[in-house]
Amino acid sequence: xxxxxxxxxxxxxxxxREIAAWQHLERVLCGLLQDYGYEELRVPVVxxxxxxxxxxxxxxxxxxxxxxxxxxxxGDSLTLRPEATAGIARAxxxxxxxxxxxxxxxxxxxxxxxxxxxxxxxxxxxxxxxEAIGFAGPDVxxxxxxxxxxxxxxxxxxxxxxVLNSLGTSAARGQxxxxxxxxxQSHEAALDADSRRRLHGNPLRILDSKNPAMRALVEGxxxxxxxxxxxxxxHFESLRAMLDALAIPYTINPRLVRGxxxxxxxxxxxxxxxxxxxxxxxxxxxxDGLIAQLGGEATxxxxxxxxxxxxxxxxxxxxxxxxxxxPAVYVIASGAQAEAxxxxxxxxLREAMPGQGVQMNLGGGNFKxxxxxxxxxxxxxxxxxxxxxxxxxVAALKPLRREAGQSECALAELPGRVGxxxxxxxxxxx
RNA sequence: GUGGACGUAGCUCAGCUGGUAGAGUCCCGGAUUGUGAUUCCGGCUGUCGCGGGUUCGAAUCCCGUCGUCCACCCCA
Numbered sequence: 001x002x003x004x005x006x007x008x009x010x011x012x013x014x015x016x017r018e019i020a021a022w023q024h025l026e027r028v029l030c031g032l033l034q035d036y037g038y039e040e041l042r043v044p045v046v047x048x049x050x051x052x053x054x055x056x057x058x059x060x061x062x063x064x065x066x067x068x069x070x071x072x073x074x075g076d077s078l079t080l081r082p083e084a085t086a087g088i089a090r091a092x093x094x095x096x097x098x099x100x101x102x103x104x105x106x107x108x109x110x111x112x113x114x115x116x117x118x119x120x121x122x123x124x125x126x127x128x129x130x131e132a133i134g135f136a137g138p139d140v141x142x143x144x145x146x147x148x149x150x151x152x153x154x155x156x157x158x159x160x161x162x163v164l165n166s167l168g169t170s171a172a173r174g175q176x177x178x179x180x181x182x183x184x185q186s187h188e189a190a191l192d193a194d195s196r197r198r199l200h201g202n203p204l205r206i207l208d209s210k211n212p213a214m215r216a217l218v219e220g221x222x223x224x225x226x227x228x229x230x231x232x233x234x235h236f237e238s239l240r241a242m243l244d245a246l247a248i249p250y251t252i253n254p255r256l257v258r259g260x261x262x263x264x265x266x267x268x269x270x271x272x273x274x275x276x277x278x279x280x281x282x283x284x285x286x287x288d289g290l291i292a293q294l295g296g297e298a299t300x301x302x303x304x305x306x307x308x309x310x311x312x313x314x315x316x317x318x319x320x321x322x323x324x325x326x327p328a329v330y331v332i333a334s335g336a337q338a339e340a341x342x343x344x345x346x347x348x349l350r351e352a353m354p355g356q357g358v359q360m361n362l363g364g365g366n367f368k369x370x371x372x373x374x375x376x377x378x379x380x381x382x383x384x385x386x387x388x389x390x391x392x393x394v395a396a397l398k399p400l401r402r403e404a405g406q407s408e409c410a411l412a413e414l415p416g417r418v419g420x421x422x423x424x425x426x427x428x429x430x
Numbered sequence: 431g432u433g434g435a436c437g438u439a440g441c442u443c444a445g446c447u448g449g450u451a452g453a454g455u456c457c458c459g460g461a462u463u464g465u466g467a468u469u470c471c472g473g474c475u476g477u478c479g480c481g482g483g484u485u486c487g488a489a490u491c492c493c494g495u496c497g498u499c500c501a502c503c504c505c506a
Contacts, residue, residue, distance in 0.1 A: 006497070061504050065431075083506085111506080116431075118500060127506060194503075210502085259505060269506095280506060307506025334464070367464045375466040386464060400466070 010115070010123025021312045021321040026108070028154050029128055029306075036147050038104040038130060043087040045110060049077040055086035055290055057261025059201055066113040080112035083260070084129035085287065085303055086294075092133055093296035100297075102134040108308075120278035120310050130284075131303035133291070138235050141266045141286065141302055142242035148270055148282055148304070149248050156320035157311070159274045160281060162248065165256035165267050166236040168228040170289055173264070176227035177203060183221050190217055207255040223254050232265050239266060258283070262290040266302065274317055275310055282306040326378025327357030328422055330400075332370040335387040339364075342385045345395065345414060349383075352415035356422065375400060380425050381418065382406075399425055 007013060014022060033040075049069050056063050068080040081087055084107050092098055092105075108128045115121060130147070132140045145162065152160055167173050181203045184191060191199065192214060195206045207218055228236070243250055250268075258267050267285030275281070284304025292298040315321050329349060333342035346360040359377055361370045367386075374382045384396040384406070395414060398406035399421070409417045 009497075066504080113505080115504070116502095117498090118502095121505070125506065205504090208504095277501065278505070283506070305506055310506060332465085366459095368462085368466080369458085371464095371466040373466090382465085384465080388464080396465095398465075406465085 008123070010117040012122060012124070016324075018312075020324055021315045022308065024321040025155065025308060025311055025315060029151060032147060032151055032154065033106050033130065036104070036143065038106045041088060041091060041105045041107050042109075043084065043091050043107055045081055045112075046078050047081055047087055047090065049079040051086050051090055051294070052079055052082060054294060055089065055260075055262050056083070060259055060261060062113060062259065066115055068112045068114060082113045083111055083305060084109070084127060085131060085260075085262070085290075085305070088129065088131050088303075089133075089287075089291050089294055089296070089301070092299075093291065093294060098134070098291070098297050098299055100134065102132075104132050106130045118278070119276040120307075120313065122309060126308035128306040128308065129303065130306075131301060133301040134299055135302065136288070136300040138239035138242060138266070141239050141268075142246065144284070144302060144304060145243060145248060145250075145268060146246050148306075149246075152270075155311070155315055156318050157314045158318070159314065160270045160272045162250040163253045163256055163269045163271055164240075164243075164250045165224070165253055166228060166232055166265050167224065167257065167263055167267055167285070168232040168265060170264055172227055172229040172232060173224075176222065176224050179222045179227065180204065180206075184217075187217055204257045207257065218255070224257075225254050235265055258285060262287040262293070264288050268304070272310075272314060274314060278310065280307070281310045281314065325357065326380070327359040328353070328379065329356070329358045329381045329383055329418060330374035330377050330379035331358065331360045332367065332374060332382055332384045333361060333386070334364075334367060334370070335390070338385045338387055338390045341390060341411075342383075345383070345385065345411070348415055349418060353419060353422075381421055383414075383418065397421060401425060 049067070052067060053063055058064075062082050067082055070078060072078055088105060088107060092103060097103060106128060109126065110124050111127050112124055114123055117123060130144065132144065149162075152158070168176070181199065184195070184199055184203060184206055188196065188199070191206075192209070192211050194211070195209055195214060198205045206214070207221065209218060256267060256269060263285045265286040265288060267283075269280050269283035271279040272281050273279065282304055284302070286300070286302045288300040291301060331342050331346045333339040343360060346358050349358045357379075359379060361373060365373070371382065380399065380401055382398045382400050384398065389395050389408070393411055394408045395411055396406045396408050397418065398404070
């Protein structure tokens with residue numbers, strides 16, 4: 001296979017046999033978002049590089065080494081979006097949507113990060129991004145989480161659980177960061193190479209270390225919760241009370257931090273044990289300071305992003321996506337005149353019974369081949385039109401899902417007769 | 431960016447310590463000259479990922495490279 005014909009690494013085709021789960025997720029989620037009063041907003045895939053540097057944070061992994069950044073022919077530095085929240089915040093500002101408004105928005109589409117691909121991780125991947133802008137209280141946080149919980153139920157996905165934390169305001173987090181840095185600095189000799197690297201860049205990430213040797217040290221570290229400002233603490237407490245009242249189970253992980261700088265207060269992650277090393281399927285939190293930071297009027301906000309590929313895999317494992325529906329009728333025709341007439345008949349049937357697949361045999365073939373295709377299509381009924389039938393002004397109808405002989409029907413009466421037979425067939429098959 | 435495993439027909443794979451490729455499946459045709467399953471018969475497809483080296487001879491051994499997968503890192 002020639003190298004030039006391969007897809008770009010980490011950017012995958014979604015084949016027809018995989019699409020059912022995607023469409024299932026998209027349908028369920030669109031319906032759910034409508035139920036909760038969220039409106040779709042479509043934002044560009046490309047933004048000014050500056051937007052991501054200022055929102056996600058200049059010293060995060062995403063911005064430092066994972067962005068697809070290029071100069072366009074006008075000399076502007078542009079970037080393929082690595083996530084959608086920044087673009088939505090920008091859209092709210094640049095379209096003048098704020099002015100104290102309360103926005104409930106969602107968007108979906110491709111995101112790009114230049115990472116090494118592995119299970120559940122791709123360079124082009126797809127997210128649903130849901131954002132509530134202009135709401136300060138914990139009630140939105142709770143409702144967004146309830147929306148997710150309902151989504152798992154509607155999808156029949158059970159292997160997910162909720163993890164929560166509060167990061168406090170950025171001021172409180174700054175104090176905590178300093179305390180953490182001091183603590184790890186005093187134990188610098190015991191740190192592994194990764195942790196030493198993080199010590200000055202992002203000491204909060206040391207808490208995430210999977211190295212068992214680091215565990216004891218991390219256990220003894222200062223806890224973020226102790227540094228929360230009283231307002232954040234109250235916000236978090238009432239969020240917890242609301243989740244309890246909604247009977248949504250969660251665990252608190254005081255070491256849950258997010259990889260994007262704009263988060264404050266509530267952060268949450270829905271994680272799974274079914275996807276290998278990539279356990280986050282849906283995660284988000286508050287970003288109360290982001291919009292002001294980008295030059296908009298100060299507006300609190302909260303949102304989450306859901307990884308479509310990862311949830312699709314959970315759906316696949318759960319086996320809850322319906323297969324593509326089989327056509328109701330497969331039209332078999334042989335002979336030039338019969339084929340031309342059959343095309344007309346197929347159109348008539350589609351007119352008479354919208355939503356019930358009518359598949360015309362295309363590309364000819366002998367009767368044996370055409371019947372084989374009809375069988376494989378899963379069609380309920382075969383409509384057969386050969387020269388012999390055409391000469392007598394009839395078509396033959398044969399049920400394919402049970403042992404039965406075929407009958408004939410005058411061409412003029414076809415739509416009614418086919419409808420009646422399909423009703424009978426669905427009746428006998430259930 | 432780091433590490434490990436693996437690249438042979440459209441797909442799943444076999445091919446032992448070197449002698450220039452095979453099975454199943456899929457697809458097509460026939461038995462059934464106008465009827466789907468099964469069965470039987472026949473047919474189709476490969477620069478053995480790519481490049482180089484060792485050798486009389488490489489799918490097989492060595493080196494490089496590209497790709498896939500998994501893990502680290504990070505995240506959806």
